[in-house]
Amino acid sequence: MKRIFFIFILSVFCFGILIPGVSAYPDKPIKLIIGYEAGSASDLIGRTFLQQLEKELGQPFMVVNKPGAASALALRELLDSKPDGYTLGMSCSVNVLKILGHLPNTHHDFDVIGIPLLTGSVLAVPTKSPFKSTKELVEYAKVNPSKLRMSTTTKGAVFWIHARYFERLTGAKFNVIVNPGGASFIATQLGGGHADVGFSAYTPLQGQIKAGNIRILGVSTEKRVPGFPEWPTLKEQGYDMVVTGWAAILAPKGLPADIYKKLLSAHAKVVGTKTWQDFCKATGSVSYPEYTGEGAIKFLDQDAEIQRPILEEIGAVKK
Amino acid sequence: MSGIEYLIHGFQIALTPTNFLANLVGVILGTIVGVLPGLGPIEAMAIMLPISIHYGPLVGLIMLAGVWYGAQYGGSTTSILVNIPGEASSVITCVDGYQMTRKGRAGAALAISAIGSFVAGTIGIILLQFFAPPLAKAALSFGPPEYLAVMLLAFIALSNLGGDNPLKGAMMIALGAFISTIGIDRISGVHRFTMGIPDMMYGINFVPVAVGLFGVAEVIRIAVDTYAPSTIKSVRFRELYPNREETRRSIMPIIRGSFIGAFFGLLPGTPAVMASFTSYSVEKSISPRKEEFGHGAIEGVAGPESANNSAVIIALVPLLCLGIPLAPVAALLLAGLEMHNVTPGPLFIQENPTIFWGFIAAMYLGNFLLLVLNLPLVGLFARVATLRPQVLMPIVGILCLIGSYMTRMALFDVYVMIGAGIVGFFLTRLGFSMIPLVIGMVLGNILEDNLRVTAQWLNGDLSQLLHRPITLVILALIPVYIIFIRMAGRKVFKNGGKD
Amino acid sequence: MKDISKAELVTYVVLCAVAAAVIIPSWKLGLEEKGELGPGFLPFVSSLCVLVAGILAVILNLIKKQKGVLSAEAEKIDRKGWLRVLGIMINFALWPILAGWIGYIITSFLVSLGIAKSIGYQGLRGPIVLSISVAFCIWLIFGFMFQLDLPAGFSF
Numbered sequence: 001m002k003r004i005f006f007i008f009i010l011s012v013f014c015f016g017i018l019i020p021g022v023s024a025y026p027d028k029p030i031k032l033i034i035g036y037e038a039g040s041a042s043d044l045i046g047r048t049f050l051q052q053l054e055k056e057l058g059q060p061f062m063v064v065n066k067p068g069a070a071s072a073l074a075l076r077e078l079l080d081s082k083p084d085g086y087t088l089g090m091s092c093s094v095n096v097l098k099i100l101g102h103l104p105n106t107h108h109d110f111d112v113i114g115i116p117l118l119t120g121s122v123l124a125v126p127t128k129s130p131f132k133s134t135k136e137l138v139e140y141a142k143v144n145p146s147k148l149r150m151s152t153t154t155k156g157a158v159f160w161i162h163a164r165y166f167e168r169l170t171g172a173k174f175n176v177i178v179n180p181g182g183a184s185f186i187a188t189q190l191g192g193g194h195a196d197v198g199f200s201a202y203t204p205l206q207g208q209i210k211a212g213n214i215r216i217l218g219v220s221t222e223k224r225v226p227g228f229p230e231w232p233t234l235k236e237q238g239y240d241m242v243v244t245g246w247a248a249i250l251a252p253k254g255l256p257a258d259i260y261k262k263l264l265s266a267h268a269k270v271v272g273t274k275t276w277q278d279f280c281k282a283t284g285s286v287s288y289p290e291y292t293g294e295g296a297i298k299f300l301d302q303d304a305e306i307q308r309p310i311l312e313e314i315g316a317v318k319k
Numbered sequence: 320m321s322g323i324e325y326l327i328h329g330f331q332i333a334l335t336p337t338n339f340l341a342n343l344v345g346v347i348l349g350t351i352v353g354v355l356p357g358l359g360p361i362e363a364m365a366i367m368l369p370i371s372i373h374y375g376p377l378v379g380l381i382m383l384a385g386v387w388y389g390a391q392y393g394g395s396t397t398s399i400l401v402n403i404p405g406e407a408s409s410v411i412t413c414v415d416g417y418q419m420t421r422k423g424r425a426g427a428a429l430a431i432s433a434i435g436s437f438v439a440g441t442i443g444i445i446l447l448q449f450f451a452p453p454l455a456k457a458a459l460s461f462g463p464p465e466y467l468a469v470m471l472l473a474f475i476a477l478s479n480l481g482g483d484n485p486l487k488g489a490m491m492i493a494l495g496a497f498i499s500t501i502g503i504d505r506i507s508g509v510h511r512f513t514m515g516i517p518d519m520m521y522g523i524n525f526v527p528v529a530v531g532l533f534g535v536a537e538v539i540r541i542a543v544d545t546y547a548p549s550t551i552k553s554v555r556f557r558e559l560y561p562n563r564e565e566t567r568r569s570i571m572p573i574i575r576g577s578f579i580g581a582f583f584g585l586l587p588g589t590p591a592v593m594a595s596f597t598s599y600s601v602e603k604s605i606s607p608r609k610e611e612f613g614h615g616a617i618e619g620v621a622g623p624e625s626a627n628n629s630a631v632i633i634a635l636v637p638l639l640c641l642g643i644p645l646a647p648v649a650a651l652l653l654a655g656l657e658m659h660n661v662t663p664g665p666l667f668i669q670e671n672p673t674i675f676w677g678f679i680a681a682m683y684l685g686n687f688l689l690l691v692l693n694l695p696l697v698g699l700f701a702r703v704a705t706l707r708p709q710v711l712m713p714i715v716g717i718l719c720l721i722g723s724y725m726t727r728m729a730l731f732d733v734y735v736m737i738g739a740g741i742v743g744f745f746l747t748r749l750g751f752s753m754i755p756l757v758i759g760m761v762l763g764n765i766l767e768d769n770l771r772v773t774a775q776w777l778n779g780d781l782s783q784l785l786h787r788p789i790t791l792v793i794l795a796l797i798p799v800y801i802i803f804i805r806m807a808g809r810k811v812f813k814n815g816g817k818d
Numbered sequence: 819m820k821d822i823s824k825a826e827l828v829t830y831v832v833l834c835a836v837a838a839a840v841i842i843p844s845w846k847l848g849l850e851e852k853g854e855l856g857p858g859f860l861p862f863v864s865s866l867c868v869l870v871a872g873i874l875a876v877i878l879n880l881i882k883k884q885k886g887v888l889s890a891e892a893e894k895i896d897r898k899g900w901l902r903v904l905g906i907m908i909n910f911a912l913w914p915i916l917a918g919w920i921g922y923i924i925t926s927f928l929v930s931l932g933i934a935k936s937i938g939y940q941g942l943r944g945p946i947v948l949s950i951s952v953a954f955c956i957w958l959i960f961g962f963m964f965q966l967d968l969p970a971g972f973s974f
Contacts, residue, residue, distance in 0.1 A: 037650060044657050051372065051658060060369055064728075066521075073503070073521055146778060155507055177463075177775045180505030180768050181587065184643045184650070188587075191641065194462030194776075203657075207642015207664030213459075355959075486875045490833060493867035496860060497840070504857040511847060511857055512840065535910060542902040542937050543895050709939035710948060713930040716906075717952050720913045720929065721922070721960060724968065733914040741907055749826050759864075767860040774855045 025085055025259050026059040032249075033064050033078055033089040035071025040182045041201040045247045045283075046090045049116045052276055056266040067182075070157040072102035075250070079105065083254035085263065088113065092158055092247050095304040099317050100156045107300045110250040111260060114267040114292035115299060116276070118246040119285035120221035121162045121199045123234065126190050127215045129197075134217045134237045137197060141172035150174040151189045151198035153182060158245045161307070162199045162220065164314035169241055190214050201245060202228075202284040219284070220244070227281035243310070246303070248296065260293075268292040326448070329676030333684050338381055338677065341374065342685045345382035349389020350692065356397055356530050357722025359406025360390040360631070364651045376659035377674050381681040383655050385688075387648060391591070391631055392436055392689050395624055399428045400704045401715045403534035403722070407525055408591035408627040410757055411599045413533045415612060415619030422615050426701040427561040431569050431617060432624040433693040439577035439625035440686040443632030446581055447639075448679050451668070454633070455640030458585040463776045464784055467769040468793035469586060473593060474762055475797055476600050482752030491751055495759020498523050499767075506771055518731035525760055527723040527736035532753045534719045535740025540747070541708050560697070561617070569621035572602050576625030583626070584633025587645035588765050594630035595623035596758060632682070639663045639675070827879060834872035837865040905936030922968040923961075927953040 032050060036042040043065060050061040066074040071091035078089035094110070097103035123134060131137040141148050152163040155178055163176055177195060179185040183204035189195035191208035197217075208214040218234040219225055220243050234241045249267065251260075270276055271289045280287045291299050311317050332338060345367070352363035367386045371379035394405025399416035412432065419428040446454065461469075481488020501512045502522025513519035561569070576598040583594035602622040603612045612619050634646040642664030644650035656663055661671060668675045703711075723736035743753055777783050784790055844865055847858030895903070909932035916925040930949035939945045960968060 037647065040650070043650075044654060047368075047654055048658055062369065063365070065365070066727075076517060076520075149776060154505055175775065175778045177772060178506045179772060184645065185587070187643045188459060188637075188641070188645070189462060191643070192459040192462055204643075206662060207667075210662070211641070211665030213665075351959075486871045486878070489871040490868050490875070493837075493864040493871065494833065497837075497864040497868070500857075500861045500864070507857045509847065509857050511861060512843070538933070538937075539903055539906050542906045543899045709934060709937055709944075712937045713933040713939075713945075713948060714952055716910065716933045717913075717926050717930050717956060720910065721926070721956055721968070724914075724917075724922075725960070730914045730918060733917075737907075737910045737914070740910065744903075746829070749829050751829075763860060763864070771855045771859070 025262060026057055028086065029060045029062050030057070030085070031062045031064060031087045033066055033074045033081075033087065035066060035074030035089070035091050037065060037067045037182045040067075040184070041203040042090070042092050042247055044203060045117050046249075048279055049247075049249075049270065049276070052270040052273060053266060056270050057262075070097065070100070070102060070154065072097050075103055075105070075110075078250060078252055079109070081252050083111070083252040083256075085251065085255055085259035087252065088263075089250045090247055091250065092245055093156070094248055094250060095300040096161075096307050096311060097156075099304075099308060099311055101317075102156055106304070107248070107250070107297065109253060111253050111255045112293065112296045112300065113249040113251055113263050114271070115246050115248045115287075115296045116267065116271050116291075117280055117285050117287045118244045118291075119201055119283065120219045120225065120233075120244050121159060122202055122205070122219050122231065122284070123166070123197065123199060123217045124186075124190055124205055124209075124214050125197050125217055126193045126195075127213055128193065129215065131197075131217065134232075134234060134239060137217065138170045138172050138239075141170070141174055145173035146175045148174050148196040149189075149194075150176050151186045151195035152176055152178060153186070153200075154178060154180055159183065159186070159199045159201075161310065161314070162241075162243055162245075165243065165310045166199065166239075166241060168310075168313050169239060187214070206283075221286075225284045226286070227284045231284075243306070244303075246299075248300065264293045325672060325676045326680060329678075329680035330684075332377070332673060332677035333381070333680035337374075337378055338681060339684070341378045341382040342385050342681050343688060345385025345387075346389040346685050346688050346692065349386035349391075350393040350689070352386070353390030353393025353405050354396050355393075355722055355725075356403045356405055356534065356718055357526055357725045358390075359394060359408075359526070360387045360648055361651065362725070363387070363390040364648065364655075368651060368655055371655060372658055376656065376661045377677050379655055379659065380652070380674065380678055381685075383652055384678065384682060385685045387652075388436075388440060388628060388631060388682075388685065389689060391628055392433065392693060395432045395436075396429065396700055397718075398533075399432065399620070400425060400700060401534065401711070402537040403715065403719060404526075404529045407529065407589060407761070408595045408623075408630075410529045410533065410592070411595045411623045411754070412620055414599075414754060415614070415616050417533075417537075418613070418615035419617070419620065420701075420704045424565075424615065424617075425704045426697050427565050427617065428620050429697040429700055430560050430694060431565065431621050433690055433697070435569065435573040435576065435621045435625040436628040437686055437690040438573050439580060439629040440632060440689075441683065442574075442577040443581055443584070443629035444679060444682050444686065446629075447632055447636060447682075451636050451640050452665075454585060454636045455665070458637045458645070459641060460789060461586070462787070463769060463773040464787050464790040465793065466586065467766075467773045468790045470762070470766050470769050472793055472797055472800065473597055474766060476597055476604075476800060477758050477762070479604055480596075480600055480752075480758060481755045482750075484750060487751045488755045491746075491753070491755035492759040492762075495756040495761075496763030496766075497759075498528075499760045499763030505768065518729065521727070521729075523735055523760075524726055524732055525757075526726045527732040528739045528760065529757060530719050530723050531736035531739025532743035532756065534715065535736060536743035536747060536753075538712050538716055538719070539740060539744040541712060565617045568617050572598070572618040572622035573625045575601060576622040577629045579622075580626035580629030580631075581633045584630040585636060585645075589761070590630040590634050590646050591627040592761055593765070594626035596761070598622035598626035639667055640665060642667070823879065827876060830872045830876045830879070834869050834876075837868035837872065840865045841869065902936050902938065906933060909933050909936060917968075923953050923957050926956050 034043050034046045054061055070093045074089055075091055081087035094107045098106050125131055150163050152160045167174055183200045186198045186200045187204050187208050190198050191213040205214055216231050218237055219231045220234050220241050222242050268289045271287050349363050352358045363386045364383055371382045394409040395412050397403045397405045398409040398412040399420055402413050402417040404410040404413055416428045503520050504511055579598045580594040583590040599619055602618040606618055634649050637643050637645045638649040644653045723732050726732050844858045844861035848856030849858050850856055909929050913925055913929045927949045930952045931945050934945035
């Protein structure tokens with residue numbers, strides 16, 4: 001009796017091995033490793049984009065959150081994964097991780113699928129703050145060095161870089177507070193009045209902004225953001241700070257050509273859809289279908305060149 | 320519409336077939352996943368998130384929430400039966416819960432755990448329903464110094480769990496704190512003691528360690544005297560449920576636990592873990608039966624299990640009212656909501672009354688469903704514990720292995736678990752308690768983060784603290800706690816009286 | 819009695835040694851950086867605590883050498899007991915090693931078998947049936963129902 005049972009099990013297993021033959025990509029769920037905490041701004045971008053990508057590719061996505069070291073840990077795992085198109089990764093800092101010393105690789109060590117979204121950082125203050133414009137803020141900070149608390153995320157992460165860059169640019173010294181645990185803490189600290197100023201993406205702050213606890217002083221893009229035309233850019237206020245955060249979708253290097261092509265076209269298509277464009281608008285971001293494949297690689301190269309002097313200036317470069 | 324009318328409307332929504340089904344499915348799946356060691360509410364929700372997206376925002380939310388506290392309920396089951404913590408917040412339940420199982424009172428422990436969870440969940444939902452906005456305001460008024468003060472208070476409170484030998488206890492807490500620092504430092508980004516092993520960069524994950532220290536160590540321990548007469552007596556049906564005394568002793572711990580949990584729910588980090596540990600510590604401090612703790616005191620199950628349930632419910636307050644997820648679980652719910660284009664925040668309740676009240680009603684319902692599901696199963700589960708070790712241990716062993724792997728899909732964690740099991744086995748034999756070790760690992764992270772952020776925040780200017788009334792109040796509570804609760808505890812709180 | 823005391827002393831020494839080994843690196847990581855607490859702060863404080871408590875414990879232990887302080891469970895283990903313990907440990911350790919090679923299902927079967935035998939399950943049929951059921955259920959729940967990505971090695 002037990003023998004029969006045993007043989008039955010064995011045959012089920014053997015059958016299971018035989019079934020997957022040659023079939024079209026993708027024929028099973030795809031894993032996306034997001035290098036940020038679940039619920040964070042970057043995580044949301046990833047998941048929302050995936051929702052659309054699922055429809056395009058016809059296969060569900062499995063999201064795995066692996067936060068740590070500004071996505072370096074997630075990318076390290078991605079490097080170890082098989083380049084079969086079933087494991088992808090998302091990072092917002094991949095091109096500078098080598099400079100920062102978190103990872104000995106750059107985006108050239110991956111097959112870049114595309115950049116679905118770019119967003120500027122917003123300079124935010126609690127609503128009851130006495131500063132009505134960036135100028136007032138900077139003037140005060142210059143006279144009172146290290147007095148104003150600037151809330152940011154972990155060292156090496158995008159908003160930390162922006163915060164430090166702002167310091168260097170304006171020559172004002174702030175008390176930069178590094179919060180482990182993501183941008184939600186920036187929202188609490190600003191909303192509750194525990195910090196005086198902060199750099200963040202729009203999304204983690206939106207709850208508090210809508211409640212009237214947080215005010216935006218400026219945004220770090222080149223031109224005013226279509227979704228929120230009332231935000232002045234930092235550039236037009238006289239501070240030449242044009243830095244954008246972005247999210248990139250990557251795959252381990254060595255994807256078969258046809259899978260790579262399929263992913264690229266799916267990416268470009270989804271970016272162009274109205275749903276995605278609406279999402280970008282609502283979150284104060286922009287997206288360009290050209291930032292797919294080669295276009296994305298070019299952007300990452302350029303962005304790294306922009307970021308490098310900033311990082312050197314603020315002393316974040318690992319020797 | 321007044322609050323009650325809203326609520327009734329909410330129940331109507333929650334009881335529609337789709338929503339009810341979503342609730343039921345979520346709750347059942349959550350329980351299954353929660354029972355499995357290593358998979359806790361977060362992992363359960365992460366698995367269910369993509370599936371829940373396919374339905375509308377309310378349905379998806381109901382399902383996710385059902386999974387969430389279903390997992391919370393389920394996690395205690397393995398803790399009690401086989402000393403394997405189902406997730407981080409069930410670790411402390413292992414201590415007295417498992418001892419109760421060994422005395423043949425598994426059914427009572429499971430039942431009290433379910434009842435306590437239900438009561439605490441209900442209290443939590445009531446608080447959420449009526450006090451969400453003021454609670455949210457309170458949460459917002461906590462800045463870095465306040466968090467630090469609370470953590471210090473918790474640290475003092477938890478120090479009474481050091482076991483019989485204070486020096487050994489101190490060594491264990493310190494060791495745990497040290498282990499929690501291994502990995503990449505979250506604040507400065509430097510590597511701490513990673514010894515060149517890539518996997519160490521992530522740090523030593525808590526769940527595999529807990530599973531190893533409690534579960535694996537117990538398997539090894541049973542191997543020592545495997546032929547000794549089993550102390551697990553087979554139970555008659557009547558003995559499966561709590562007797563009168565056990566029920567009476569559990570009432571106050573459940574109530575206290577509910578409010579302790581609610582408090583921690585507002586704080587960032589891992590509210591359920593801190594809440595369950597604190598509740599245990601409080602119960603031990605004020606119980607006239609201190610010596611029983613660690614050997615099967617029902618209060619040691621009733622309190623923590625209630626605390627971890629109300630904590631997770633109140634953890635929703637910052638999310639729903641402020642739009643800020645302070646706990647990782649809340650962050651997942653946020654992701655789920657955002658993908659439906661629903662943004663929680665201060666205007667959430669006004670703008671989305673259907674969703675909010677439907678959700679609240681569904682939580683009451685889900686809570687009730689879990690009680691109804693779990694109580695009859697108590698008997699079944701309790702019998703599992705009576706399986707002889709020869710059969711039970713292989714099952715337990717494999718569950719531990721798979722469970723520890725599944726925390727992060729990393730074999731490294733499995734090695735960590737095994738190492739922890741071996742170390743735990745030897746240390747326990749030599750009189751070291753594992754509880755302070757676990758406390759050290761949990762508190763180490765949180766305390767360090769808060770210390771360093773507060774230090775940055777103060778920028779060397781301690782006088783800033785004088786402007787923070789909440790901080791001062793909490794700090795003042797520390798000596799109050801020590802005097803009042805610890806020394807006078809026995810006289811002031813007559814818990815159940817002496818028989 | 820004396821044996822347990824010796825083991826305790828050894829444990830203290832080991833813990834102290836570990837603590838001492840990490841104290842200097844902790845200090846080097848930086849205790850303080852311009853008003854902030856450096857990454858070495860907690861490691862330093864905790865390892866110092868272990869070291870101090872350990873030394874105190876050793877001293878106290880040596881003073882009251884006559885009565886060893888034992889926990890209720892620390893009875894002596896006989897030879898057979900140690901063999902069983904070793905068997906369990908080896909079986910556990912085998913799982914991660916083998917799972918990467920031959921897949922989690924077969925490994926779970928083998929390890930379950932090993933644990934059953936180590937813990938004293940007499941005979942062969944019983945353990946084998948148990949182990950097959952365990953492996954099957956694991957596959958059913960984790961591989962099939964939840965579609966999780968468990969180590970497959972060269973099999974499944």
